[in-house]
Amino acid sequence: MTFLVYLYKPEKRESIVNILLVHSYKGGSGKTTISLNGARSLAEEKKVLLIEADFKMPSFSHLFSSRNVSCYFNDYLNGTNKLTETIDRVTLHDENVHLIYANPKFVPKDKIHSSKRSWFITMRDNLFEDLKHLDYDIVIFDLGPGVNFFTLAILTVANGLLDVVRPDFQSFRGIEFLIENFYKKAISSTNVKFNIVFNQVPSHPKMTTLLNEWIQKLKIRHNGISNIWKLDYDDEVAYRSAIQEIILPKGNSVMLKLNKIFRSLV
Numbered sequence: 001m002t003f004l005v006y007l008y009k010p011e012k013r014e015s016i017v018n019i020l021l022v023h024s025y026k027g028g029s030g031k032t033t034i035s036l037n038g039a040r041s042l043a044e045e046k047k048v049l050l051i052e053a054d055f056k057m058p059s060f061s062h063l064f065s066s067r068n069v070s071c072y073f074n075d076y077l078n079g080t081n082k083l084t085e086t087i088d089r090v091t092l093h094d095e096n097v098h099l100i101y102a103n104p105k106f107v108p109k110d111k112i113h114s115s116k117r118s119w120f121i122t123m124r125d126n127l128f129e130d131l132k133h134l135d136y137d138i139v140i141f142d143l144g145p146g147v148n149f150f151t152l153a154i155l156t157v158a159n160g161l162l163d164v165v166r167p168d169f170q171s172f173r174g175i176e177f178l179i180e181n182f183y184k185k186a187i188s189s190t191n192v193k194f195n196i197v198f199n200q201v202p203s204h205p206k207m208t209t210l211l212n213e214w215i216q217k218l219k220i221r222h223n224g225i226s227n228i229w230k231l232d233y234d235d236e237v238a239y240r241s242a243i244q245e246i247i248l249p250k251g252n253s254v255m256l257k258l259n260k261i262f263r264s265l266v
Helices: 002-007 033-042 073-078 118-130 149-155 170-191 205-221 235-242 253-266
Strands: 018-023 048-053 087-092 095-100 136-141 161-164 193-201 227-231
Touching: 002 048, 018 033, 018 149, 018 253, 033 048, 033 095, 033 136, 048 073, 048 149, 118 149, 136 149, 136 205, 149 161, 149 170, 161 170, 161 253, 170 205, 193 205, 193 253, 205 227
Parallel strands: 018 136, 018 161, 048 095, 048 136, 161 193, 193 227
Antiparallel strands: 087 095
């Protein structure tokens, strides 16, 4: 928590680009599926860059294995490449979404795995400046789960945050932990729009009652939350996830809901 306080600066940062973060307490929440399809939704009207910032369990290279990618976000952070050199221009159905991939190989010597606070502060400031000079309306970060120095740093320059939560007790307790120990400082110190989405919620009536109780508890305890959304369980989404085809059809009910969620963040 000390590091989080250390990162905040009193001056307001002016940006010509919306920076959105998609985060979760633990892996397997559906965060990447939501990031990719949310980016597609916004790309119908805006220029969108989606950056993979999950450095321990990256998946973009597996999902887009046909792409010829040789330069990763890690290379930019290491100082060996320009940010523009890491961008892959991809068409997802009809939308043009530009992607930046995390290195699928874990390289311990990469600077992103450092614990030097000063490096993360400098990295944040340099990245923020470089993003301002790119021709994008919206930049989305698909963050790694849990608390890490990169997420702590990038949160201080973000405009919107979407936390993806599975409808289970451990995940619910996890989002409470993140709010109390992590997000609350950001919500009170910046203009971050903070949203929560419960993902793949089954239609069982007892689950509906329980989820409503959780949502009510979150709203009472944490008045900094802008919206709490729900994505119902969808067979097609589950199947596509199983075969690594997570780009959803435009008419899919989950995709239609994501349109609303992501537009509320910008």
